Amino acid sequence: xxxxxxxxxxxxxxxxILEKSISGGLGKGNIGVLASRKGVGKTACLVHIATDKLLxxxxxxxxxxxxxxxxxxxxxEDIFKEIAKKPKMKSALDTFDELIRNRVIMNFKQxxxxxxxxxxSLEAMIVHANxxxxxxxxxxxxxxxxxxEDLRKFKDFAGRLGLEVWFSxxxxxxxxLFDDRGIPFELADYLSVVDVLISLQHHGDHVHFSxxxxxxxxxxxxxxxxxxxxxxxxxxxxxxRTR
Amino acid sequence: xxxxxxxxxxxxxxxxxxxxxxxxxxxxxFYCKKIHKIHEVKGKDGVGATMDSMDLERxxxxxxxxxxxxxxxxxxxxxxxxxPGHVDFTIEVERSLRVLDSAILVLCSVGGVQSQxxxxxxxxxxYNVPFIAFVNKLDRVGANPFKVREQIAxxxxxxxxxxxxxxxxxxxxxxxxxxxxxxxxxxxxxEGEDIRVEDIPAELAAEAAEKREEMLDAASMYSDELMEAVxxxxxxxxxxxxxxxxxxxxxxxxxxxxxSAYRNKGIQTLLDAVVHYLPNPSEVENRAIDLDQEGAEHxxxxxxxxxxxxxxxxxxxxxxxxxxxxxxxxxxxxxxxELVNTRSGQKIKVGRLVRMHAxxxxxxxxxxxxxxxxxxxxxxxxxxxxxxxxLNLAMTAxxxxxxxxxxxIEPVDKNAADRMAKALxxxxxxxxxxxxxxxxxxxxxxxxxxxxxxxxxxxxxxxxEYRAEVKTGMPQVAYREAIGQKVDFDYTHKKQTGGSGQYAxxxxxxxxxxxxxxxxxxxxxxxxIPREFIPSCDKGFxxxxxxxxxxxxxxxxxxxxxxxxxxxxVDSSDIAFQTAAQGAFRQVYASAKxxxxxxxxxxxxxxxxxxxxxxxxxxxxxxxxxxxxVEDGTFSRVDAEVPLSEMFGYSMVLRSLTQGKAEFTMxxxxxxxxxxxxxxxxxxxxxxKKKKESQK
Numbered sequence: 041x042x043x044x045x046x047x048x049x050x051x052x053x054x055x056x057i058l059e060k061s062i063s064g065g066l067g068k069g070n071i072g073v074l075a076s077r078k079g080v081g082k083t084a085c086l087v088h089i090a091t092d093k094l095l096x097x098x099x100x101x102x103x104x105x106x107x108x109x110x111x112x113x114x115x116x117e118d119i120f121k122e123i124a125k126k127p128k129m130k131s132a133l134d135t136f137d138e139l140i141r142n143r144v145i146m147n148f149k150q151x152x153x154x155x156x157x158x159x160x161s162l163e164a165m166i167v168h169a170n171x172x173x174x175x176x177x178x179x180x181x182x183x184x185x186x187x188x189e190d191l192r193k194f195k196d197f198a199g200r201l202g203l204e205v206w207f208s209x210x211x212x213x214x215x216x217l218f219d220d221r222g223i224p225f226e227l228a229d230y231l232s233v234v235d236v237l238i239s240l241q242h243h244g245d246h247v248h249f250s251x252x253x254x255x256x257x258x259x260x261x262x263x264x265x266x267x268x269x270x271x272x273x274x275x276x277x278x279x280x281r282t283r
Numbered sequence: 284x285x286x287x288x289x290x291x292x293x294x295x296x297x298x299x300x301x302x303x304x305x306x307x308x309x310x311x312x313f314y315c316k317k318i319h320k321i322h323e324v325k326g327k328d329g330v331g332a333t334m335d336s337m338d339l340e341r342x343x344x345x346x347x348x349x350x351x352x353x354x355x356x357x358x359x360x361x362x363x364x365x366x367p368g369h370v371d372f373t374i375e376v377e378r379s380l381r382v383l384d385s386a387i388l389v390l391c392s393v394g395g396v397q398s399q400x401x402x403x404x405x406x407x408x409x410y411n412v413p414f415i416a417f418v419n420k421l422d423r424v425g426a427n428p429f430k431v432r433e434q435i436a437x438x439x440x441x442x443x444x445x446x447x448x449x450x451x452x453x454x455x456x457x458x459x460x461x462x463x464x465x466x467x468x469x470x471x472x473x474e475g476e477d478i479r480v481e482d483i484p485a486e487l488a489a490e491a492a493e494k495r496e497e498m499l500d501a502a503s504m505y506s507d508e509l510m511e512a513v514x515x516x517x518x519x520x521x522x523x524x525x526x527x528x529x530x531x532x533x534x535x536x537x538x539x540x541x542x543s544a545y546r547n548k549g550i551q552t553l554l555d556a557v558v559h560y561l562p563n564p565s566e567v568e569n570r571a572i573d574l575d576q577e578g579a580e581h582x583x584x585x586x587x588x589x590x591x592x593x594x595x596x597x598x599x600x601x602x603x604x605x606x607x608x609x610x611x612x613x614x615x616x617x618x619x620x621e622l623v624n625t626r627s628g629q630k631i632k633v634g635r636l637v638r639m640h641a642x643x644x645x646x647x648x649x650x651x652x653x654x655x656x657x658x659x660x661x662x663x664x665x666x667x668x669x670x671x672x673x674l675n676l677a678m679t680a681x682x683x684x685x686x687x688x689x690x691x692i693e694p695v696d697k698n699a700a701d702r703m704a705k706a707l708x709x710x711x712x713x714x715x716x717x718x719x720x721x722x723x724x725x726x727x728x729x730x731x732x733x734x735x736x737x738x739x740x741x742x743x744x745x746x747x748e749y750r751a752e753v754k755t756g757m758p759q760v761a762y763r764e765a766i767g768q769k770v771d772f773d774y775t776h777k778k779q780t781g782g783s784g785q786y787a788x789x790x791x792x793x794x795x796x797x798x799x800x801x802x803x804x805x806x807x808x809x810x811x812i813p814r815e816f817i818p819s820c821d822k823g824f825x826x827x828x829x830x831x832x833x834x835x836x837x838x839x840x841x842x843x844x845x846x847x848x849x850x851x852x853v854d855s856s857d858i859a860f861q862t863a864a865q866g867a868f869r870q871v872y873a874s875a876k877x878x879x880x881x882x883x884x885x886x887x888x889x890x891x892x893x894x895x896x897x898x899x900x901x902x903x904x905x906x907x908x909x910x911x912x913v914e915d916g917t918f919s920r921v922d923a924e925v926p927l928s929e930m931f932g933y934s935m936v937l938r939s940l941t942q943g944k945a946e947f948t949m950x951x952x953x954x955x956x957x958x959x960x961x962x963x964x965x966x967x968x969x970x971x972k973k974k975k976e977s978q979k
Contacts, residue, residue: 108437109911109922137955145911157892161914164896169903 069199076240082208105180298389299399315354398887475547564653590671686731691756702751764831767876774867786851787863823864890945905929
């Protein structure tokens with residue numbers, strides 16, 4: 041019993057459940073995708089994953105294709121505030137300012153930035169600026185516009201620099217969204233490049249996680265996680281366990 | 284002279300560096316017949332633009348001090364304050380904004396919304412200043428006013444709407460389509476002074492109709508009358524103008540105008556827009572603090588017949604002696620009037636009253652509410668409020684940031700010393716962010732300010748305007764010291780060697796204080812320390828915190844809690860308790876985990892995307908944290924937090940690294956803890972310096 045409150049927090053994070061379910065984590069050189077309709081909570085999840093790394097003093101790069109950086113900054117502030125609300129957390133956590141020293145946000149224009157350019161800038165940040173991130177979050181890439189070959193470039197890049205890269209994918213087509221294996225029709229062409237695919241869906245008043253692809257396995261699996269609708273944090277899904 | 288307040292405008296021209304603001308102002312003066320010849324900023328004719336009245340500004344092509352000038356356009360009296368663009372001088376911008384009623388935000392049609400534009404936008408919001416936007420430099424390669432409008436909407440969050448369309452762009456830029464009158468305007472004559480009105484070129488008719496519809500949609504939100512008229516298909520010019528005006532005054536609509544100041548296109552129409560859409564002084568609510576009623580807010584009336592309230596917002600020592608720029612908020616000024624400076628309580632008599640043009644002036648007999656004029660021979664400081672006798676108001680204090688950098692200066696000879704003293708007296712009065720003092724230990728004169736360039740400019744001005752030649756030392760960052768943890772103290776000061784002795788004992792604790800510099804809390808019960816000596820303790824702690832023991836910089840963020848103590852009926856005194864407090868602090872400071880803090884600057888670097896990688900590297904070499912990098916096609920911006928101590932000479936490094944294609948701005952953000960290895964270095968240097976001094 042020598043764990044600090046912070047270590048305790050990291051150990052008990054529901055993200056450990058996620059890691060366990062996907063054979064210990066996404067892994068270097070791999071691509072993870074969170075897929076859902078717009079507004080279900082992909083960004084919240086990505087920011088929670090990133091914050092979990094930051095709490096472990098691991099640098100992350102947040103790549104975004106939205107028009108404003110201040111929205112993203114607000115996301116981090118909100119997620120951090122929620123985590124800091126837990127008992128005893130306030131004194132144990134470094135200040136938010138110290139935490140985000142390990143975060144860099146890189147923002148690109150959707151229709152302006154070619155994937156090559158994005159990767160060039162990422163490499164400049166990691167290599168020239170010596171910002172040794174091992175996790176990269178990519179939010180808001182338009183998969184339909186980018187195409188599987190772009191995702192392949194990301195994967196090669198991740199392999200070369202030893203990164204794990206989490207993407208969000210917005211599903212835009214009409215229902216049905218998923219085939220009988222739970223794979224989103226829109227992402228079928230990308231499946232060979234994606235190592236971990238998780239879908240998010242509304243289930244009553246909360247958002248529910250399904251593991252669609254886990255590295256080599258294609259087997260739909262309930263992750264027993266949910267997105268807590270009030271805190272927008274990933275949480276254990278108690279109902280799923282008792283079901 | 285116009286005295287009708289409805290025909291008055293007080294406007295500022297705000298922009299990013301190099302957006303062509305000074306060129307624009309120059310054209311405005313020309314068309315308003317205030318000057319007879321146009322001079323360019325970095326002019327080949329060696330004269331320089333008229334608004335940059337200081338030599339230095341002419342040489343550097345930047346505008347440092349906001350000169351104000353009055354022009355007439357369409358039977359309206361317009362006071363223009365030319366505001367500086369560089370962040371090092373934001374106090375000037377902020378002071379101007381305080382006295383303005385509205386502004387023109389100038390944007391470059393290529394660069395669009397840049398870091399400085401964002402700063403200026405924030406300032407406009409803070410002071411609630413309505414504005415219109417002018418997209419300049421349409422003749423430049425890469426000009427895109429449509430993209431700039433989008434950026435005003437996306438990046439600044441304004442409801443921006445185009446009021447004009449360009450006819451051609453870049454080298455083919457020929458004229459402007461006015462979407463209100465639906466006419467094409469061409470600017471003929473050698474200086475664009477003759478406006479030729481024609482029908483809209485056929486190839487642009489469809490686009491013009493579409494953009495007009497967008498404009499009408501936006502404007503209708505502020506007028507039911509206009510909405511009805513639009514539905515019936517016959518909106519009149521007057522209805523459109525009234526609706527846009529309402530939107531602008533409420534800060535809900537930003538009409539966007541286009542042109543090229545350098546090519547003399549679109550300036551007259553911009554002046555029309557100032558008259559049509561920007562508020563007159565009576566449409567803006569101004570508040571003052573009532574000094575007789577514990578700071579209750581008092582809304583000023585703008586009524587010229589009531590008692591006078593006016594703000595001295597700028598002092599200038601020019602060719603004509605000391606000038607005080609003053610904005611009248613209610614009442615008026617007449618020669619011979621008596622006014623009270625509510626800060627000092629001093630009475631003054633209004634002597635010569637003038638209306639200023641950049642380099643010349645016109646004597647006037649009186650000025651009414653809303654106007655901006657200048658007074659001669661008035662002793663006051665920037666920010667002082669003048670009222671008619673009987674009123675005791677202060678215009679809201681202007682936010683003044685603490686200086687972050689200091690520089691030792693030394694006059695080269697006795698003559699220079701006298702002139703330097705005169706110059707420093709003037710500068711500190713003009714600019715509250717510029718400070719000076721003599722270091723009691725080294726006996727050096729220290730000047731302090733908001734950045735390297737800020738201090739450079741004052742050193743230059745000393746040489747040029749006051750012929751005071753000075754040698755400068757290395758710029759020095761304003762470090763702070765702070766404590767990292769709570770610590771108890773129990774200290775007895777005793778000196779009883781014959782004669783009257785000294786005795787005082789203080790017990791209590793020091794605590795880190797998250798917000799604020801210093802707090803003193805007295806929890807002594809039962810008269811263990813007599814009441815009259817409590818302030819002595821407070822004073823002692825304050826004094827000892829002026830110089831921390833780590834590196835000799837002020838200690839901040841400390842709460843002192845005094846809980847107990849002892850006194851001697853004969854030997855205790857004010858001095859004894861002050862000494863005890865100082866002794867207590869010195870004794871326990873080392874065990875309170877003392878830390879060194881340094882100013883961290885918010886740095887924004889903008890330039891072509893190809894250099895982004897280099898920029899990242901320069902930031903990380905400087906112990907900086909990259910907060911974000913935004914790439915927008917070929918253009919990119921990197922926002923970072925970098926310690927000020929690492930930023931010396933950055934402009935040179937950046938220039939050589941990017942072939943001069945990138946630029947950066949910086950402003951103070953916060954104080955942050957210095958990493959351990961640097962703290963050690965600083966402490967060593969301090970010890971060495973002390974050793975040397977004691978050997979002297």
